[in-house]
Amino acid sequence: MQSHAHPDDLVIEISKVSTRFGDHVVHSELDLEVRRGEIFALVGGSGAGKSVLLREMILLQRPDSGSIRVLGVDLQKLDDDAALALRQRWGVMFQHGGLFGSLTVNENVGLPLREHTRLADALIDEIATWKLAMTGLEPKVGAQYPSELSGGMMKRASLARALALDPELLFLDEPTSGLDPHSAGGVDELVRKLRALFGPTIVMITHDLDLLWQIADRVAILADGRVQGIGSMPELSRMDNPAIRQFFDGPRGRAAQQQEKRQAGGPGNGAIARPSSKPR
C-alpha cells in the first residue's frame, strides 16, 4: 500500500455525490476516495447514509447527482455489459448473508462460478468447498441449507460466496454485527488472512470499534451527509470535530481505545487519552 495516492491507485472515487429521499437529504456533495489494497471502513450513526452509499457503490442505487468511479469505471455511464463485467470484479457480503434459501450452502458459493464461467460442476463443487474452508467452515456445512446455519456461519458462507470469483474489491456490510465476541474476533482474523492471501481492497461498514482499531487502515466518519473525518484510528482520535468526538468519547469508544493502547505497548505510542468529557 502506498502512502501517496496515485490516480491509478484509487479503487473508488466518489465526488460531489448527493442523495435525497423526498425532503430528507442523505448525502450532500460527499467526496471520498479509497486506495488500492487498503482496508477501508465507513462508520457513522444510524441514518448517516452508510448503507445508501454502499448501495450506490455496488450499483444497487443511483445517487441524485455527483459521480462515482469504481475500479476506474464511471458508474453513471455504464451499459448492461459493462455493469455485468464490473459486478464480476467485486464481491459483496451482505449484513444478513443474502444467501439463497432454496440452494445449499455449497451451491450458493458455487453459483457465481456456475453463472459466469465454463468450469465443470465437480470442479466448482471442489472450489466452493475450499472457499468455505478458507472462511473457516467445515465441508459438511456445504450440504446444509442457509436456514440451518447460525448467524456467524451464515456470515462466513456469505463471505465465501463473495470470494467465489476472486474479487479485486470486497464490500463487507456489518461483518461482525450480531456475532458473539469470539466469532467477531474470528472475523478480524479472517479479513486479515484474506488480505494477506489475495490482497483485495476491502471496504466495510461497521460499528464494531474493536474491528476498526484492529484491522482498518483508514476510517471515514459520516455525519450530516458528509465525510466529517478520514484517516487512521489514531489520527481520527486526535481530531476535534464534534461528530468525531462523539464517536470516540462514549464509554465504549474509550474502552476500545484503551485496549488498543495496551496492545500497542503503553501510552505514547498511539493516541493520547483525553480527560473524559461528558459521556453521551
Add this chain to the structure above:
Amino acid sequence: MKPKSVAPAAIAQPTPENLTLSGSWTASGIGAVERRLESVRVPSKTEAVADGARIEALDTAGAWVLQKLLQRLRDESVVVTLRGLRPEFAKLLEVVAQHVTDPGDKPARAERQSPTALERIGRSAEAAFEQTVALLGFVGESAVALAGCVAHPARFRWRPILYNIRSAGFDALPIVGLLSFLLGIVVAYQGADQLRQYGANIFVADLVGLSMLREFAPLLTAIIVAGRSGSAYAAQIGTMDVTEEIDAMRTLGIAPLDLLVLPKIIALVIALPLLTVFADVLGVFGGMIMARSQLGVGFEEFLDRFVKAVSVTHYLVGIGKAPVFAAIIAVVGCFQGFRTQGRADSVGRQTTRSVVQSIFLVIVADALFSIAFSALDL
C-alpha cells in the same frame, strides 16, 4: 488483473518430460483447458519440468486446477518441478497445495438417491396423513380459542374483525359482482337455445334462479375469496413467522390464534354470506338481461315467474353453505401460514397449498351438501 485482455489458459507438451503452461489461469480462462488436463500423460518414474513463466494471471480456481494436475502427476510417481512462476503466483499455489492434499476436504455433495416409486407413494401418504392430523389439531385449537372468547367476550378483538370484514368482504364486492353478473349471462345464454326449441322461454327464470342461488353464487364467491383472501392469510402469517413476529407475539403473552386466526375466521364467516347475497343479485340480474335480449322475456315477466319458481328455501340453502365455506377458507389459509418453515420459498409454497386445498375442500363440502340436501328433500 484484466481478464479480458489476456489469452485463455493453455498447456503444451513439446517433449514428454516438458509441460509449458501459458495464458490466464483464472476462473474465466481455464474453462477450455480444464477438461484436457485429464489427458495429459507423462511417462512415470521420470523427472518432468513444468514451465510456468508464461502464466499471465492466476486466481484460486486456476491454482486449484494447476495444483490438482501436479498432484496427479506426483501420484503417478513423476517428479515434477514447476519453474518460472511469478512469486505472487507461487505463494497462492502454496496455499492451495495445503488444501488439495488435505483428504478431509472432500467436497460435501448432498447424497440424494432417487427414491423408488413405492417409497415415493409411502412418503407422500405419510405426509398427507401427518398434514391431516395437524389440520384437525389446528381446527381443535381454533375451536378451543373460540370457545374461550365466547366465554370471555372481552377477549374478542373487534378491530381486526372489522378490518378483515372490510378487506375480505367489502373490497371484494367489485370482482365478485362482476364475475357473478357474467356467470348469470352465461347460464341464461346457454339455456336460451334449448328453451326456445320447446317454446319454454319463461323457464329461464327457473334456470337462472335455481342454479345461481343454490349453487353458482355460493361456490363462485367462495372460490374468489379463497384465491383472494385465503392466500393473503397464508402469506401474511407465513411472513410473520419468518420474521419472528409470531414468536414475539407469544413472548408478549398474546395468543397468535386470538389475534391472527379468530378475527379472520369470524370476519369471513360474516362477510362470505353477505358477498353471496350480492352475487345472487348480480347473477340473476345478468340472467334477466340475457332473457330479455335473447328470449324476449321482459323484466316484469321474469320477476313474476322468479317469485313463483324460487322459494325462500332455495335461497337459504345457498346462503347457508357460505359460512361453512368461509370457515374452511380461513382455517386452511391460517393453518398453511403457520406451517411455513423459516424460508422465503416456503412462504410461496404454503400460499399455493392454502389456495389449492381450500378450493378443493370447498368443492368437496359442496358435494356433501348436495347429497345431504337431496336426502332431506330440500
